[in-house]
Amino acid sequence: MRATATAHPNIAVIKYWGKRDLPLNLPAVPSLSVTLDRFTSVTTVTWGIDGPVDHIEMNGGPASAKEAAKLSAFLDRLDPRRPRARVVTSNNFPTAAGLASSASGFAALALAANAASGAGLSASALSVLARQGSGSATRSLWGGWVEWAVGEAADGSDSHGIPVAPADHWDLRVVVAIVGAGPKDTGSTEGMIRTQRTSPLYPGFVQSAAEDLAAAREALLRRDLATLGERMEHSTLKMVGTMTSARPPIRYWRPASMAAMDAVLALRAQGVGAWATSDAGPNVKVLCAAADAERVAEALRAVVTEVVVLGVGGDPTVELG
Numbered sequence: 001m002r003a004t005a006t007a008h009p010n011i012a013v014i015k016y017w018g019k020r021d022l023p024l025n026l027p028a029v030p031s032l033s034v035t036l037d038r039f040t041s042v043t044t045v046t047w048g049i050d051g052p053v054d055h056i057e058m059n060g061g062p063a064s065a066k067e068a069a070k071l072s073a074f075l076d077r078l079d080p081r082r083p084r085a086r087v088v089t090s091n092n093f094p095t096a097a098g099l100a101s102s103a104s105g106f107a108a109l110a111l112a113a114n115a116a117s118g119a120g121l122s123a124s125a126l127s128v129l130a131r132q133g134s135g136s137a138t139r140s141l142w143g144g145w146v147e148w149a150v151g152e153a154a155d156g157s158d159s160h161g162i163p164v165a166p167a168d169h170w171d172l173r174v175v176v177a178i179v180g181a182g183p184k185d186t187g188s189t190e191g192m193i194r195t196q197r198t199s200p201l202y203p204g205f206v207q208s209a210a211e212d213l214a215a216a217r218e219a220l221l222r223r224d225l226a227t228l229g230e231r232m233e234h235s236t237l238k239m240v241g242t243m244t245s246a247r248p249p250i251r252y253w254r255p256a257s258m259a260a261m262d263a264v265l266a267l268r269a270q271g272v273g274a275w276a277t278s279d280a281g282p283n284v285k286v287l288c289a290a291a292d293a294e295r296v297a298e299a300l301r302a303v304v305t306e307v308v309v310l311g312v313g314g315d316p317t318v319e320l321g
């Protein structure tokens with residue numbers, strides 16, 4: 001059987017940084033994200049092909065041995081006795097956009113493999129599966145606003161995405177300031193592990209995360225952008241504080257990232273409701289009302305090379321055949 005799934009990346013408003021279990025990829029903190037529109041990962045899985053190995057294509061070419069091994073291991077989790085499969089996956093957004101393609105990629109792979117194999121897993125079970133590909137993928141199984149619970153079960157079965165509000169709940173924009181490729185980044189998994197092991201500030205990030213999440217969820221549900229934006233910046237800056245105090249330190253921001261954040265502060269001083277976040281890279285993402293998006297984009301264009309305006313995306317989709 002063959003199935004094609006389309007999923008969107010997401011941006012964390014309350015940040016996931018650190019793991020309570022490495023093999024199961026369980027988070028040390030709860031997080032909350034917004035799914036983005038327009039940008040997609042499209043993945044086709046053919047379940048049952050001839051030959052001894054899986055065929056895996058990414059963005060128009062064969063996957064590297066490392067990527068192929070990771071995707072094959074992911075399919076094994078769905079069914080350890082599975083037949084060989086063909087996977088063709090591509091993103092319609094540039095890697096330089098710094099939007100986690102692993103989030104939309106593993107969500108789309110979980111959905112397409114589930115449909116192609118006839119496994120019949122629920123969205124929550126697929127979110128658990130996607131989590132084991134990449135943590136942030138657990139939140140890309142739904143559109144709109146999605147929470148990722150830390151969970152309590154030892155096997156991680158209750159640590160998955162929970163949809164909090166649909167895409168049409170609130171017409172917001174995420175304006176992405178693309179700062180561009182700097183020196184080679186530390187990957188998020190490696191960065192998290194080092195931070196947890198070496199930053200004396202990390203326990204404070206963990207202890208305060210549940211309160212950030214509760215306040216952000218409440219602000220989201222009553223559409224209070226100032227409170228949501230302030231919590232997002234606070235969660236981001238605490239995460240960045242743990243990164244920069246790791247040994248050796250991890251610093252993803254470049255001078256242009258700071259310039260973008262200064263532009264956001266200047267907008268706020270002029271009364272424009274805009275708040276910034278960043279992830280494991282130099283790009284800055286700005287949350288604002290739809291009506292302010294052009295003004296925010298214009299201010300960011302003055303300090304960075306490229307700006308993309310995105311809205312809130314819907315649920316992923318899957319089709320057989």
Ligand code: DP6
Pocket residue numbers: 011012014015016017025031100102133134135136137188189190192278279280
């Ligand atoms: C900073 O999901 O890429 O973007 O689970 O190790 O694959 P792994 O990490 P990943 O980390 C994302 C971290 C973040 C914050 C977030 O998305 O919540």
